[in-house]
Structures are given as C-alpha cells and as structure tokens.
Amino acid sequence: MATDLSDPFDAIVDAPFDSALSERYLVYALSTITARSLPDVRDGLKPVHRRLLWAMRLLRLDPASGYKKCARVVGDVIGKYHPHGDQSVYDAMVRLAQDFALRYPLVDGQGNFGNIDGDNAAAYRYTEARLTTVAIDLMDGLDEDAVAYRPTYNGEEQEPELFPGLFPNLLANGASGIAVGMATSIPPHNAAELLDAAIALIDDPAADPLDHVKGPDFPTGGLVVDPAAVIRESYATGRGSFRVRARWTVEKEKGGGWQAVVTEIPYGIQKGKLIEQIAGLINDRKLPILADVRDESDAAVRIVLEPRARTVDAGVMMDGLFRLTDLETRIGLNLNVLDKDRTPRVMSLREALFAWVEHQFVVLRRRTEHRLAKIADRIELLDGYLVAYLNLDRVIEIIRTEDEPKAVMIEEFSLTDRQAEAILNMRLRSLRRLEEFEIRGERAKLDKEQADLTQLLGSEARQRTRMKRDLTRVRDRYGADTELGRRRTGVEEAAPAREIPLEAMIEREPITVILSKRGWIRAMKGHVELASAETLKFKEGDGPAFAFHAQTTDKLLMAAENGRFYTLAADKLPGGRGFGEPVRAMVDLDGNAGIVTLLPASRAAKLLVVASDGRGFVANVAEVMAETRKGKTVLTPRTGAVLKVARAIAVGDDYVAVIGDNRKMLVFPLNELVEMGRGQGLQVQRYRDGGLSDAVTFRYADGLSWPMGGETGRTRSEADLGPWRAARGAAGRMPPTGFPRNNRFADS
Structure with a gap:
C-alpha cells in the first residue's frame, strides 16, 4: 500500500537549514509586525484593540446601554476573533479604559481598572465595561460599507479590516509596541x-x-x-x-516657610514608584536639602515636598529632583x-x-x-x-x-x-x-x-x-x-x-579636621579651639600634624612627598570619636610617602609647590584636584628629592621667601616663578650642601613674620628685607636675628 505523503509533517524536504530557518523566521517576523505590534496609520489600532471594540459593538455595549462583565467581552474576543491568551487580551482592554494611560479612553470601565500608583486591575470576572463616545466616533460608518471586511481566523465570522471613523486615533491616543527588528513609540x-x-x-x-x-x-x-x-x-x-517635567508650585506657609507641591507627573510614570524614588534620595542623603515627601493625592495628584530649611532655593531643590528622579523623563x-x-x-x-x-x-x-x-x-x-x-x-x-x-x-x-x-x-x-x-x-x-x-x-x-x-x-x-x-x-x-x-548636595556644617603624624584623620563637629588639638587622644607615639577649621561642603587637598596630590571630601571624613581612620584607607597613598600638607581647597586659588632640592613652581588649585583615589601627579621630583612645601598663596602675595638647611634665606619676586600644572619647575634657591627647608609667599610691603615659639603665640616681623632680596636661584644669606632654629616660617 502506497504511503500518502500529502501531510506536510510526513514529507521530508531536502533544503539547507539556514535558508529554511530564515524563511520561517521571516514569516514569523512579518506576522509579528503586521498582525500584532504596529498600529495602522488609518485608525491607529492594533488588531487586538480593533477586535475588542468590534466585539463590544456586537454586544451592543454603547454608551447609553448598561455595562457587561469584561469576562464576557474577553470570551467573545478570544473565541471568535483573536485566538490568544485571555490575560493579554484583558490587559489590552484595561489599558483602553485607563484615563491616565489613554488621552481619549475607548472603553468606559466600571470597577477596579488599576490606578496611576501602579496597582493592577481586578480580575475580569469582577469588572464591567462599555464603549465610550470616542469609540463610537472611531467606528462610525461600519454599517455603511465604509471599510472592507475579512473572515475571522476560523472563517465563521466577519471582522472589519480597520475602523472608518473621523477620529484621529493614532496621534490622539498614541501607541507603543515592539515587533521583530523594529518598534513604535507615539505619544x-x-x-x-x-x-x-x-x-x-x-x-x-x-x-x-x-x-x-x-x-x-x-x-x-x-x-x-x-x-x-x-x-x-x-x-x-x-x-x-x-x-517632560512634572508640574509644580510653591505653597507658602505661616512663619515664612514653604513647600513644593507636584500636581502633575510625567506620562507613564507610576506615582507609587516615584514616591519611593524620592524617599530613597532622602534616606541615602543624596539630596540633603530635601527633608520629607508626602503623598496627599486623592483623585488628583498631590505630592508634597518639604525642604530642609526655609532658606533652601526651591528652584535648586527641584532641579536636583529633576536630575535624580523621574519627575523629569x-x-x-x-x-x-x-x-x-x-x-x-x-x-x-x-x-x-x-x-x-x-x-x-x-x-x-x-x-x-x-x-x-x-x-x-x-x-x-x-x-x-x-x-x-x-x-x-x-x-x-x-x-x-x-x-x-x-x-x-x-x-x-x-x-x-x-x-x-x-x-x-x-x-x-x-x-x-x-x-x-x-x-x-x-x-x-x-x-x-x-x-x-x-x-x-x-x-x-x-x-x-x-x-x-x-x-x-x-x-x-x-x-x-x-x-x-x-x-x-x-x-x-x-x-x-x-x-x-555641592552645597546643595551636602548639609553645610562646621567641622574641625585633625590629621595625626601617623596619618590618622578625623573630623570633630563644630569649630573647636585648634590649641586643644594637642590635648586630644592619639595612639601611643602619635600626635597632631595638621588641624584647621572647615565646612562639610569643603574639598580637602592633601599633598604627599612623592609629588602626588589627593582630594578628600570633608563630609566623608570619620567622626571625632576615637582616633579616626587611616587616611591611606581613603586614597591610594604609598606607605613610604609622608604627608606634606592638608588644607581646604577652597581657601586658595594657587599653591607654591617646592621640592627638597630647591626646584618648584606655582600650581593652580583647580588643576591639581584629583577625581580618583589614585590622586594626581603634580610635582615630579628628581632622584633623591621629595616634595617639601605645598602652601596656599594668599591674595596680594607678591614675594617668595625660602630658607635652606644651611640656614641661608632668599627673598625674590613671585612673578619670577613659572605657573605649571605638572613638572619639576625652576630652581628656587641654590645650595652647596643640603637642600630646601621651607618656603612661603608674602606681601613685600607688609614685611616677613614668623612665630617666636613657646606658649606665648607671639610673632616677630622683619620689615626691611633688602639684604635678602635677590634674583631667583641665588644662594641667599643668613636669616634675621631671632629666626626660628627649626628653619620654618610657620608651624605647618
């Protein structure tokens, strides 16, 4: 008996696998594009939406009639016109009824159809629906042979190929969808x-x-x-x-306070998740000028945003929210x-x-x-x-x-x-x-x-x-x-x-920064007396190296002997309790490199940078700030030399005073030094033996001052600096009488 090969599953076709696969995938792709994901330019509907409205029309669910269970509609749609999953059909129906999803809803829903918070709709056995007048306008003309009809998937019924009504649904309601190799997004x-x-x-x-x-x-x-x-x-x-941004206003309160109130949020954003997003910023202190967020919405959106203080600029706070949340999308x-x-x-x-x-x-x-x-x-x-x-x-x-x-x-x-x-x-x-x-x-x-x-x-x-x-x-x-x-x-x-x-991101508070000789750093709240730093607790054999007043919004500039500069955030420093933390845990500082200086970057625009061999230059603070833990190389000392001085240049300073290990001092004009971003610089002072001990900038007209030492805190000044004034790179001469024996112009 001959075998019947008419059944395609029994037939064996000899064909290259790649061509067979591409042909079948192309059929699938075209089906997805034309029959599922992309809307028609003429009525703006995808097949599932068109079949939903057609089924509701046949059920006579016009705006003047009563509602019917959504389960009835979904059953008719998947049984007669759209043989796909009931949940996907119901989801499409829910969207057609949501006034926050569709500009002109096509379905009038009764019951829980979800909300702008992101809550899901109730099951279709609990909800009811009928058509809206917009849907009637969209279907106007179906009884007058305005469009062509085609058989349904099983040939038992007829359905319209598209809707004829005088409502521009594609652009009025928009559409979104992902097909194979293409997508659509129409607001x-x-x-x-x-x-x-x-x-x-x-x-x-x-x-x-x-x-x-x-x-x-x-x-x-x-x-x-x-x-x-x-x-x-x-x-x-x-x-x-x-x-797209949220719409907001400022509401004044008694006593001069205020709060920002968001009344409209961007399209497609779930209000519940937006509130969580803003609350996360507050909990993580990523926007400290924002104190609280409250959802006072009912039928209308009302999100209340409270600033940390009445002095906060509302525009700055909202700009921060626009950048960090979905209030702008x-x-x-x-x-x-x-x-x-x-x-x-x-x-x-x-x-x-x-x-x-x-x-x-x-x-x-x-x-x-x-x-x-x-x-x-x-x-x-x-x-x-x-x-x-x-x-x-x-x-x-x-x-x-x-x-x-x-x-x-x-x-x-x-x-x-x-x-x-x-x-x-x-x-x-x-x-x-x-x-x-x-x-x-x-x-x-x-x-x-x-x-x-x-x-x-x-x-x-x-x-x-x-x-x-x-x-x-x-x-x-x-x-x-x-x-x-x-x-x-x-x-x-x-x-x-x-x-x-930065001032808006970090709550501005006064602190006292203390760095020990062994590199342990901490920040005490408030501006405490710097003299009391000597009485603080330190590890055995340790003591204070640098102590100064700063703000939590400051960036701190730290220079190491190897010529690398590091940037620390003042708000990230450990608290004043205990001994603090090793600064080397915060930056990638070589364990053998000592710390030359630590100062707030905001206090100076330029720095005097000099190595132990007497070579140096003027550096711009903005150029030496580092973005990473590795820091930035600023001075590249020659073999055997290290960075010795990194001091802020005060506004009005016009001269440089340097002194060597040989106790010879030199004074020369600041403009004789070159301004650089990186390098070795020029010879500041010439030495026969030893190297640089200290260097400082000052205003020549005011003379040169230095601490006398001891507990008195008194200073001594030298007004006539003519004997020590010479060209840059000279050897200098012995300092004035009474100059400190440690060869330092200042304590730090």
Whole structure:
C-alpha cells in the first residue's frame, strides 16, 4: 500500500537549514509586525484593540446601554476573533479604559481598572465595561460599507479590516509596541489640534501641521520643556524624544516657610514608584536639602515636598529632583506605522496626518456609494408602490383572479421582481390615499439626495468641502472648551536641570579636621579651639600634624612627598570619636610617602609647590584636584628629592621667601616663578650642601613674620628685607636675628 505523503509533517524536504530557518523566521517576523505590534496609520489600532471594540459593538455595549462583565467581552474576543491568551487580551482592554494611560479612553470601565500608583486591575470576572463616545466616533460608518471586511481566523465570522471613523486615533491616543527588528513609540496629542491641522491639509497638502499642533498632550499633564526647534525636528523626521517635567508650585506657609507641591507627573510614570524614588534620595542623603515627601493625592495628584530649611532655593531643590528622579523623563517618538499597503515605515507628523486624511476621503466615497445604492433600492420599491396606487383596481383584480399574480403584474406593468414582491407584501391599510402622498414626498427627497450625492462623487472640491464640514463638527466635540478636549500638557521651553552645587548636595556644617603624624584623620563637629588639638587622644607615639577649621561642603587637598596630590571630601571624613581612620584607607597613598600638607581647597586659588632640592613652581588649585583615589601627579621630583612645601598663596602675595638647611634665606619676586600644572619647575634657591627647608609667599610691603615659639603665640616681623632680596636661584644669606632654629616660617 502506497504511503500518502500529502501531510506536510510526513514529507521530508531536502533544503539547507539556514535558508529554511530564515524563511520561517521571516514569516514569523512579518506576522509579528503586521498582525500584532504596529498600529495602522488609518485608525491607529492594533488588531487586538480593533477586535475588542468590534466585539463590544456586537454586544451592543454603547454608551447609553448598561455595562457587561469584561469576562464576557474577553470570551467573545478570544473565541471568535483573536485566538490568544485571555490575560493579554484583558490587559489590552484595561489599558483602553485607563484615563491616565489613554488621552481619549475607548472603553468606559466600571470597577477596579488599576490606578496611576501602579496597582493592577481586578480580575475580569469582577469588572464591567462599555464603549465610550470616542469609540463610537472611531467606528462610525461600519454599517455603511465604509471599510472592507475579512473572515475571522476560523472563517465563521466577519471582522472589519480597520475602523472608518473621523477620529484621529493614532496621534490622539498614541501607541507603543515592539515587533521583530523594529518598534513604535507615539505619544498622545490633542485631538482638536490634530483636526485643525487635518482641515489645513485638506486646503493645502503642503501645510505645516505644527502651525496647529503644539506638541504632545499627555493624559497626566506635565510640561514639555524642549526648545521649539527640537520639537520641530522630531516631528519632521518621525524620530526623537520629548523632555517632560512634572508640574509644580510653591505653597507658602505661616512663619515664612514653604513647600513644593507636584500636581502633575510625567506620562507613564507610576506615582507609587516615584514616591519611593524620592524617599530613597532622602534616606541615602543624596539630596540633603530635601527633608520629607508626602503623598496627599486623592483623585488628583498631590505630592508634597518639604525642604530642609526655609532658606533652601526651591528652584535648586527641584532641579536636583529633576536630575535624580523621574519627575523629569524623556518620552520617545518613533512614528513607525503600517501604511495603507500594510508596509511598516517611519512617517513624519505631516505624512501620518495626511495618510489619515486620505483614508477619510476613501471612507467618504465608500459611504456615498453605499448610500446611493440604498437610495436606488428604495426608489425602485417606491416606483413599484406608485404603479400599484395608480392602477389599484387592476392590481386588486389580478391578485384576486390570477393564479400567478406576480408574473402577470410584471408582464402588464413592466415591474421588476422586487417591485412585484413588494406590492404583494403590502398591507391593506397601506392602500389609503394619504400613503400615496407620503411616497411621492419621500421619492422627491430621495431624488434630491441622490442628485447631491452623485455631484459629491463627481467633484473633488465638493468632497473637500464636505470633509472639512464633517471634521469641524467632530472638532467641536473635542474643542478646548470641553473637559475632555482641553489641553493638559503645557509646552514651555526650559533649560536642562542645573548641575546641583555641592552645597546643595551636602548639609553645610562646621567641622574641625585633625590629621595625626601617623596619618590618622578625623573630623570633630563644630569649630573647636585648634590649641586643644594637642590635648586630644592619639595612639601611643602619635600626635597632631595638621588641624584647621572647615565646612562639610569643603574639598580637602592633601599633598604627599612623592609629588602626588589627593582630594578628600570633608563630609566623608570619620567622626571625632576615637582616633579616626587611616587616611591611606581613603586614597591610594604609598606607605613610604609622608604627608606634606592638608588644607581646604577652597581657601586658595594657587599653591607654591617646592621640592627638597630647591626646584618648584606655582600650581593652580583647580588643576591639581584629583577625581580618583589614585590622586594626581603634580610635582615630579628628581632622584633623591621629595616634595617639601605645598602652601596656599594668599591674595596680594607678591614675594617668595625660602630658607635652606644651611640656614641661608632668599627673598625674590613671585612673578619670577613659572605657573605649571605638572613638572619639576625652576630652581628656587641654590645650595652647596643640603637642600630646601621651607618656603612661603608674602606681601613685600607688609614685611616677613614668623612665630617666636613657646606658649606665648607671639610673632616677630622683619620689615626691611633688602639684604635678602635677590634674583631667583641665588644662594641667599643668613636669616634675621631671632629666626626660628627649626628653619620654618610657620608651624605647618
């Protein structure tokens, strides 16, 4: 018995695997693109949405009727039109009912359909739904052969290929979806603005829709803050993004306090997660000027933000929130849709709107042709009725006497089969005289309507006039004076959120920084007496090396003997209890390299940097600040030399004083030193034996001062420095009488 190979699963096909795989994957990809993920430019719907609305229409769930269980709708959809998962169909239905997700909801839901906090909708057995007037507008014309129908997946039913209504759903409600190799992202817009632009395109196909369309109009409001040129470029190419911010105001309180209140949040952001995001900033102290966040929302959004102090600048605080949270976000534009040939492509705003207008003209002509056919059918019957009234006695006689009255009437009065059948089906009470006048009146009206419609079909100018009139009528229903139609999203150009200054990120508090000789660092709260640093607890054999007052907002600059400079954040220093922590745990400092200096970077604009061999230069503080733990090499000492001095240059200092291990001092003008960012510099002082001991800058007119030592804290000054003044690089001479024996100009 021969084997039947007609079953494809029994047939063996010899084909390269890669070509077979690519063919099948291409079929899958095209199916995903055209039948699932991308909307049609003509009605803005994906198949699942279209089938949902069609099923609800067949269930007569119009706005004037009662609600029905969503389970009933979902059952009809997956059983008759869309054989996919019930949960995915219900999720699509829920979105059509959410007024915070759709600018113009197409489903009127009753029950829990989720909320802007991100809570899910109740199961479909608990919720009910019906259509909205927007959905009715979108489907207007389905009974008038305005669009083509096709069989459902099992061939038992018919479904429309698209919807014909005069509502610009694609751009009004937007769409999003991910297909294979492509995606779409279309934000919602204001329907009245779109219809105004469409009317302008009817008069002039080259008209600019942006003369009417201001920008996206999100159901949750907010502000589009992009420049007009950026918005125009996005719409011209069909690709781009819009920067959307929350809308907020400042509410004054008694006593001079204030709080910021957010009343609208960006589209697509879940309010619950946004609150958590802001609370996380507060808990992590990433925005210390923000003290608290409260959600006081009911039906309307109301998020209250409390500043740390009344002196906080509201703009700075909100800029910080815009940068760090979803109070500002970007919403993409990728106007990738299926055109009238079911081909996916990215359109500009004008192209998409013009494609929709073209579709409406096709719908207008189809509806006109359908109405003309109905009129012709009705006129045919009315003409038959008039024949009957004009020959009433003969018609009655034929019916009473003839065995086949239908054939006789057709032959005698030249009637059509439909006319004869209609006469035979007439009721006796229709034979009154008044009915004849009504038929003649109806016939006259139909003749006039038929003539008007025939002229409409034959004149593009009449079609344009009719289309503008119909669009204007729909536009009035969604005008700015209606609750549904008023614009919700403002378009106000604003600069990007400012970089948050350090003072705003860190709570400014006074501290006293102490670094020990062995490299243990700590920060005590407040500005304590520096003399008391000697009495603090240190590890055995350790003591204070540097102690100074600072603020938690300061950056500290630390220089090591190897010539590397490191940057420490004052707010990250360990507290004053205990011995502190090793500074080497905070930066990658060589264990053999000693610490030369530690000072707040804000106290100086420039530094005097000198090595032990007497070579040095002037460094700009901004250039020596390090971004990483590894620090930054500033001075590159020669073999055997180390960094000896790194001191701040005060404003007005114009001379340098240096002293060597040989106790010879030299004074020369500061401008004789070069300013560098990195290197060895120039010879500051020449030595025969030893090297540099100390160096300092000062104002020549004020003379040179140095501490006398002991507990008195007194200083001594030398006003006449002429004997020590020479050119840079000289050997110098013995210092003035009374100069400290440690060869230091200062204690640190």
